[in-house]
Amino acid sequence: MDLYGSKERFDIFPEEPSGRGDRSLGDTRRESAPSSEKVQRPQEVGYDLEKEVAELAKMYGLDEDREKELELLGGRLEKVESRWPPARTEKAGLQGSLYNRSKSSSSVKDPSQSTKQQGLPDEASQGENQSKARADDEAESSTWSRGGLSSGGMSDEWNSQAVSEEEVEEEEEEEEAADVFCSTCKIPIRAFDKLFGEHKDHEVAQLPSAVESEKEEIHKNMCKLEEQIAQMENVASHLEEIFITVEENFGRQEQNFEVHYNDAVQVLAQKYEEQLEALGEEKRQKLEALYEQLVSCGKHLDTCKELTDETQELFLENDKVEFMKVKKFLKQEVNLELSTLPDFEERTIDVSEVEQLMNSINAIPAPCAPVINPQAPNAATGTSLRVCWGLFSDDTVECYQLCYQPVKHTLKVKETYCTITDLLPNTQYEFWVSALNASGISPPSERAVYVTAPSPPIIKNKKIQSCENAALVCWESRDINPVDSYTVELSKLTDEENDDIITESIVGIPNCEVLIHLQPTQKYYICVRAQNLGGSSERSEPVLIHTTGTCFYLNEDTAHPLLAILDDGFTISCDELENPECDLPVYDNSFTRCIAILGSLIPFPGRHYWEVEVEEDTEYRVGVAFENTPRHGHLGANNSSWCMRHIITPSRHKYEFLHSGMTPDIRITVPPRRIGILLDYENCRLSFFNADIAQHLHTFNSHFQHYVHPCFALETPGILRIHTGITTPPWTALP
Incomplete structure (x- = not known):
């Protein structure tokens, strides 16, 4: 079947939107057009159709059909070339090539088989010749218009009509809605693009199912985003808490620095006053000693002057007796050494206290009060408790001091948890903890009440009653304080070795007896546990119950x-x-x-x-x-x-x-x-x-x-x- 001559070619090659006068002129010139016009067309157009077909075949993977296309270049493709101008788009060339491939395949096969493969009705096959003749006439008219009216207004009108055809075709293609989804490119495409276009080798899916899949994917991503938002909010809240903690610690550290520096300055001022006072006292003592010695020297100097004058008079008088008295007086010695030295002794200033204060400025401050955690479920036994706490700050802690009562005990631990043993069963204990470092001890935490697990109950063997399908079990508590509830555990005895496996548990029993429904002609080991906030007690001593008949006491x-x-x-x-x-x-x-x-x-x-x-x-x-x-x-x-x-x-x-x-x-x-x-x-x-x-x-x-x-x-x-x-x-x- 010749696709070019069929009516489907109008979908690919739309009819030129020419006027009625133009069609009459084309019809008139078609009748007188020379027969050699088809031979002269390639030289007039100057269009390398073979090269374009090769490029398109290489681009769209049509190399296997290239030989068939080349065989058709000299035949029916001339009609297509005569209809389209040289400046045709790649898409138009591709469509022409595709239709020529179909045309080539149809020339080899039987027309009836081609009709069946194409899915065309028999009526279209019968009107094939008429459509082909009509297409040939239109092609000849177009060729005559291009060859005979190459210049002047008619040529311009043909060119405008060709451009108009291209715009209309592009608009129709753009308006054609996408009906499949390309899974490779992740975009909606047309089915034609999957069959003959660039998405030929890609995986596609139905558009509605692709939309639903994308919706599910978007929903999953939204859930992940919500989780990330929640995590980011938690991180932001944690960062805010850290920010507040840093602010508080900075203020406390600043206050600590100020206190230490004030103490150091006060000590230095006190040292300065003490040293200055001692130096002044030494100065006063030196000046007093020198002043006394100066006064004494002045007195001796006056005496010497008087003696000199008197000696000179006696010498002039030549009185030997008096002169000898003066000589005896001259033999007296006078102390001419200084009573004190002008230098001051070297004083060593003791600044060890100041150094200690200065060194304490760089020391860490005393920690804040820890926060003791509430008692965790099942964190206790009948004689032990596990206590946990935390320090919600960046303080440095060397150890913790844990205290508890009713009889007060104190323990020092390194970790933020401690297991206390040798306690009484089913008894409440009050705990509080403090943090310690080199700077001191923190305030105590708030007090938390912990309770130990109960003691194992005692089953009253002589008061057990049973029948073929039930048993009434009674027990008594070994604790002074009441418990929250009891749990009865049943183990069915069989010939196998796993007789101690619990087959049933009855929980939340408020009293010290329970009616249990059992299976007839069986043997059961029954144990009882006591429960409170601290956890579960150990098992009681098991009792053996037979459900072969009625038992009473x-x-x-x-x-x-x-x-x-x-x-x-x-x-x-x-x-x-x-x-x-x-x-x-x-x-x-x-x-x-x-x-x-x-x-x-x-x-x-x-x-x-x-x-x-x-x-x-x-x-x-x-x-x-x-x-x-x-x-x-x-x-x-x-x-x-x-x-x-x-x-x-x-x-x-x-x-x-x-x-x-x-x-x-x-x-x-x-x-x-x-x-x-x-x-x-x-x-x-x-x-x-x-x-x-x-x-x-x-x-x-x-x-x-x-x-x-x-x-x-x-x-x-x-x-x-x-x-x-x-x-x-x-x-x-x-x-």
Whole structure:
């Protein structure tokens, strides 16, 4: 298919915007144009088309099709050259070259195949010849206009029309919107530029997806900028704090210099006054001594003058006796040595104190007060505390002095932290710290209260209750001060070696007991920790709990004074029924008439089973009772207790099942030696069984408004053995 002759070539080579008169003139001259005009065109134009095609092929990577383009230079490209002026832009040359490539490829292939490849409809293929003829006519008209009207107004009009075509084409190209995004150049481009332009080998993406990607990238960058802004604000705040600290330190240093210099000047002035006073005193003493000697010399001088005059008179008188007296007087010696020297002694000025003051000017000042940190979580044990502090200034510190009480202790440390040991568990301590250097000690910091971790609790083994799916654990604190909460840690025992691995933790328990839900037929090690602000205590001693059946303990506070509990904790005995000298302790909650005892409350819903081993010749009562059952009555004689009673008559063993004093008429032929008791809260049943032969004896159907206690009583001296933690036998199931 000849693309140049198709209608698509008008998109690349727009029709010249000439007037109607021009088209008629072109049509007239086209009919009379000489046939040799095409041969003369290259010489008239002077346009090196081969060179331009080579440059464009090299620029856009079209070297592989260069031979095909050169073959077309002498053919149909002459029509393109005749239409476009020599001063055509590179883009127009590229478009011409591209269309000529398409034209060349279409001349080799079958026209129908070319039509399919181009995606053109069949109607366009059918009208190919008509479009080609019309294009040839227009090209010839353009050639005639350039050749025949090379000078004058017609040539100028053609040139203006060509320039107008270029401007219109450029405007249309600029108005064409970009529809893809070049990932290499990071700019939006047209799809045409990807196929044939400079972005041919670049990676592109759809414009909407590129926009979304850029939005995400911009959002990430904004988040990073926000983080950087926050960091810069923190740095600026830190710098501001440092600026204020430098200002404060400078003022303090300046004040320190002023004080030291004033002290030094004061000491120097005092030294000067002292030395000046001593020098004046020495001067006064010297002058007084010299003055006295001068007076004495004056007196001797006067005496000598008088003696000279008198000697001269006696010599003239020639009185020998008087002359000899004068001679004796002349033998007296006169002290002519100076009493003092005019020089002053060399005085050494002691300026050691001044030097010390001057040297202290360069010394660092005493540090500021440190800031002690609040207690960090889990920074304490039962006997130790880790205390931390800081010095928010640039002062030089040699060591710190840490003090704490209630009993005051003082420690010197080098670091800004210290671990204090040998403390009391769950006890509050007050700490404060000071900084020291060569210049002195700082003011103390504000006082901070630290607390040590609690002591490990003590689990009450004898008060642990359990059933097949739960356990009630009780413990007591070893600390005088209250703790914040408790944590129970469970370790399930298996056949593997990792039995000490904690499988569950229950935290935030406010009291010293907790009801734990467990899995049936399992073994658990249970430990308890105490918690406070200082941290967690060590683990308590672990206890072993079985969830094979119901376990409870006997409440000694409810036992009659004549009833004894043996060492195993589950065997009760009575040696005699009356003891007037009984001095056993009697509690307010004890039975006073019936020799009985209550077991611990069974606070677990569901079915609970235990057994009582009895002796054949012992009279007893076993069953359950409410907490408020009367302590001065007998079990089963009121509406708050249910029990099975065994009494011995002369004729037989009699068994009664009592509640509110009433009993059904039941005869038991085989006396039970092991009585099974099944308490079923959900079905409101209390059943008794002969466990030795799996025989059902009797069942109370009663709605238990509250949880009940197991109860046991002896009416004759004997022993009852209680067995707990027994799996409920399958034969206890009743219809």
